[in-house]
Amino acid sequence: MQIPAQFDYVRASTIEDALAQLELHGPESRVVAGGHSLLPMMKLRLARPEWLIDINDLYELDFILPEATQLRIGALTRHSTLLESADVARLFPIVIDAERVIADPIVRNRGTIGGSLCQADPAEDLATVCDVLRAQAVVRGPAGERILSMDEFHKGPYETAVAQNELLVEIRFPIRPRSGSAYEKVERRVGDWAVVAAGAAVSLAEDGSVDDVAIGLTAVGLDGTIAEAEAVLRGRQPSQALFEEAGRLAALASLPVADQRGPVDYKRHLADELTRRVLRRACARALETQTTTTQEG
């Protein structure tokens, strides 16, 4: 049994209560949701909060709400809920791709999308997913709500724009017509962090050319999406040659470091290979939705 340092614990009853507790206990307090990142770090004594504020009773933050132009997801939504959602599968297959390879069912039953994003592990799959879906983060604090783009939200490894006295409450994914998305990860074993993973989202114009595209990589030292690779595709008909060019540029942009999961050259190779794969699949999915839409129309 690995034993954390001493801490105190309080269970928040509402969002306001959680915010008040954060204010009360100050910088040495941490919010705990699923706990599958924070608790292991505490047991290894890499994290030593003095107070844990448990938000698992905030059921108002556990929702998946499709609207006309966006899908709203509560921060306390569990990975397993996302994985089982038909709306998510229909609108954003990349989320299902990613959720299938996030940890294991036990972790997915507890872990939350908000917790994953706030932990901001550089190998976090959902960070890439949110980047390429151009998601927005809704953050609430004593001064009210603010809405952040992912660029604004991410501040680097283990750092976000969520201040100590604030709470991430919601993620919003914009819905685009004729769009498709995909995620693929190479891991040493199921449940391991990514060696490298790639995500892509495309939306096609009516003529089938690429209207917009976003490409992101996990665990290779990048923040945000890869503009130079995206530029190759925008306004052009998707093709294997373009995917390859985008893959090459994504690999060039990547900044991997060698570790137990692999050396730099391998990771760069994966950045290339996986970028091509997810672009191919995202475009194929976009075409499928286009066909479906046409048929329905």
Add this chain to the structure above:
Amino acid sequence: MTITETHAPNPAAGDADRPIGYGRIQRKEDPRFVRGKGHYVDDIVLPGMLHGAILRSPVAHARLVSIDTTRALAHPGVVAVITGKDLLGLKLAWAPTLSADVQAVLVTDKVRFQGQEVAFVIAEDRYAARDALELIDVDYDVLTPVIDARRALDPGAPVIRDEIEGRTDNHIFDWEAGNAAETDAVFATADVIVKQEIVYPRSHPAPMETCGAVADFEPIEGALTLYETSQAPHAHRTLFAIVSGIPEHKIRIVSPDIGGGFGNKVGIYPGYILAVVGSIVTGRPVKWVEDRSENLMSTSFARDYIMQGEIAATKDGKILAVRTNVLADHGAFNATAQPTKYPAGFFHIFTGSYDIQAAHCKVTGVYTNKAPGGVAYACSFRVTEAVLLIERLVDMLAHKLEVDPAELRLKNLIKPEQFPYKNKTGWEYDSGDYERALRLSMEIAGYDDLRREQKEKRARGELMGIGVSFFTETVGAGPRKHMDIVGLGMADGAELRIHPTGKAVVRISVQSQGQGHETTFAQIVAEEIGIPPEDIDVVHGDTDQTPFGLGTYGSRSTPVSGAAVALVARKVREKAKFIAAAMLETRPEDLEWEKGRWFVKGDPSVGKTIAEIAMGAHGTVALPEGIDGNLDAEVTYDPPNLTFPFGAYICVVDVDPGTGHVKVRRFIAVDDCGTRINPMIIEGQVHGGLTDGVGMALMQFIGFDEAGNNLGGSFMDYLIPTAMEVPNWETGFTVTPSPHHPIGAKGVGESATVGSPPAILNAVVDALSPLGVTHMDIPCTPARVWAAMQGRATPPI
């Protein structure tokens, strides 16, 4: 799961639906395990019990300058802090290892590996003990560590064991087997030679339950009760008597339920000794249970062999000779557990399953600044390493000769009529029908169809691999004249008592860590005396309750204790004959045995069951001269030879050409462990061992950085396979009984762990062979496979 039952029916099996004796019955121990009612060391709570925690070194090699425990002692709840200096006073700072070396219990002079024990805190609860570790101030003078075993013998390398007088290097031993001159002569004239460095990197058994102990020293009687996670309670008792000076009759070792051992729980760790010292010092029971990182970083690792292998053959594929030089990394203390005469364990069975003219090996053991150990993880005393070596070399030879690897094996396997077979390094293989097992394995696999499919896939650029391995184990150590551990002969005892109502208790010296002893040994007694297994209680794990013996490891329980149990049951049966004769007023020689009953020859209606005889023995029957009034017996079994289980494994993998990711698609395992007692338990052992094999072949690896930091110190870094990485196991079997074992059983616990890694590795290399790859070392992680695909395969260490 596919089970192919193609062997001749075992005449002893009786009614398959309700066997009295051998057969597929549910495990007697499972009702408590599936209800969560197992009782492990960490479940033990004694009145007034204190809790210990160990401060471990953050660095691999450092002179200990000072330890200040003042702040820790002042921490609320802390009762005592023990340091190496305290142990020096008690003459307990160093303890003997199982390999004629010593190991520091707590550091006195110098830290020799990261995670080494530095101080022991005893507190009212484990939280206070753990918190107090952070309050001990230690000053280290960091030294250059020796991490790469290849550099351990370099002139000028730091001397790790400088506390040993006269030590000027890191050399532990050189050991040879076979005949070098004969082997060199064969190599000199051979048509074909294949040479390869093959590395079996460091792994760890990582049992689900970590190691721990509860020590309870009673000062008035001077008696010690020690509950501990031990695979060998009796050997531990003797060693504790020698080390501590507490007389052996005052020591009771209890191993309750054990949550997996795999060799990790054979040795005596500093934590156990510290719990004992703690109890003596405080006068209260002391519990110490390590956490996962402590287990991975400080307890016995496995493998760490760098093998230079060579195989010689004729051009038409007759294997002639094998030779190898091995560099063995034993860590900072030589604490491997194996029979005294064999510092490289049973590695010299590296001639494998083939009829070979000459063989030679030389093994050099070295110290490095890493955790000690080395013989663990279901390795059958290093047969694992031997099988990887020979099976990789045979595959490479097949590749060079452009013949099918299964065909090459069929051509060279030892033939049934050659048994008992004496190999060139001193083993006498007891029995085998190797070709039958390999052909069955190929039949289950659909081998020819697989090769056809592979050809089609290769034409499309897909990477599909088929790997074959054939292994011969050597288990059931072992004959006392050859084998001992720290002077204790490797025999095992058994005691059987039949109660007056015909229920029985059998007491054994080996200790289950999940092998199902309570069922298997009851089945052996049931088979021999004909009462149902549910009427037989198996007692084990408590030295006050069981006869002496050396414990469970090296797949030795069924070969050794299984024989003891069969023989003790036969002794009871024989005694029952005399009592039955008295009861029936006839002569013993006029009686005939059928399962459970002695009856009068020619008049089967007149007889006595075992229960009737037991009541008679304890009742008022007038007993014959020399027969005392019970139905009990005891034996100690000294095996005449080891047993040699074997198997033929075939693995099919698919490798993603873009990422190097390996998927084990199929695995066919045909095992021959001689007489099969409970097929369900055998299959369970095989499934577990095959899963271990996937782990070792694809992911498990304890690496170190240049500073000696352990890079596998948690399950985030040391990867264990899950259900997602393993295929639907396809098992089959043949039965070739051991001629010298009373029931013909050979043992199976480690067969799959020994046999499966080379099958998987051979499959991966086969998949990559269109790219010109002839060898890579495990673990076959995506990154390492991809490097091999680029022609840049590197050893993991």
